Amino acid sequence: MPPQPLPQVTNASLPNPNETQGKIKREKTDEPVGLPGSLSDKLSSGLGSGGGIGGGRGTGVGGGIGTGEGNGIGSGSGNGRGNGVGNGTGDGGGFRTPPPPAPVAKPKVTQAMRIVSKPRANYTDAARQNQVQGTVTLRVTFLPSGQIGSISPVSGLPYGLTEQAIAAARSIKFEPQMVNGSPVGVTKQVQYSFTIY
Incomplete structure (x- = not known):
């Protein structure tokens, strides 16, 4: 048109x-x-x-x-x-x-994550025979569900001690961190010491 x-x-x-x-x-x-x-x-x-x-x-x-x-x-x-x-x-x-x-307003942490039980890591026979001592440091993610998430070594030891520390960390019992009344996940470093007496 x-x-x-x-x-x-x-x-x-x-x-x-x-x-x-x-x-x-x-x-x-x-x-x-x-x-x-x-x-x-x-x-x-x-x-x-x-x-x-x-x-x-x-x-x-x-x-x-x-x-x-x-x-x-x-x-x-x-x-x-x-x-x-x-x-x-x-x-x-x-x-x-x-x-x-x-x-x-920033989120308010009302309760920090608290480890309830931390099982000891086992010594390996090879580490004992070679008299390996020291500390394994792990980066562990504590999930809001109360379960352990990812675990990665920050510093380790030979002869299977790092693997023993990771296995022990998987059995950690904890109360999750609470922010404004809700559970949240956090990542923290956890250490396992290996000493021969």
Whole structure:
């Protein structure tokens, strides 16, 4: 369907005054309102809605909403919201920033993870014969379900002592860490010492 031709208006008057509201007063002119250099001799109210100049809504100038000029909301001048001059929020002048959001409360640990029982690791015959002594350090994940998750050695010992420490760590009994009343998983280091008497 071809576009419908617009009716020709002669001696039209603007329903709103050719000015903006706000604290900055611009010099009034009798120049035509519309797109300069347009091939049409018809006046234009811009790309927006409400009769203003520009892409905004309302009778203002620019991309904003309301009677002001700029990209803001209200009768102010600038990019802010309200009746002020500048980029802020409110009725004053200058650049205003909204107050920062309230800080988010950090989770509160109500009970730390507690080991109830930690079985001893067995010595291997090969380690005894070779008189191997020392400490095996493991990284153990304690799951919220009360079970042991992954276990990985941080430092180990030869002749099967690292494997014996891992086997003993799998049998650890513990109470999970509680945060805000809910159990959560944690990863901690656990050590097993091997000493020949």
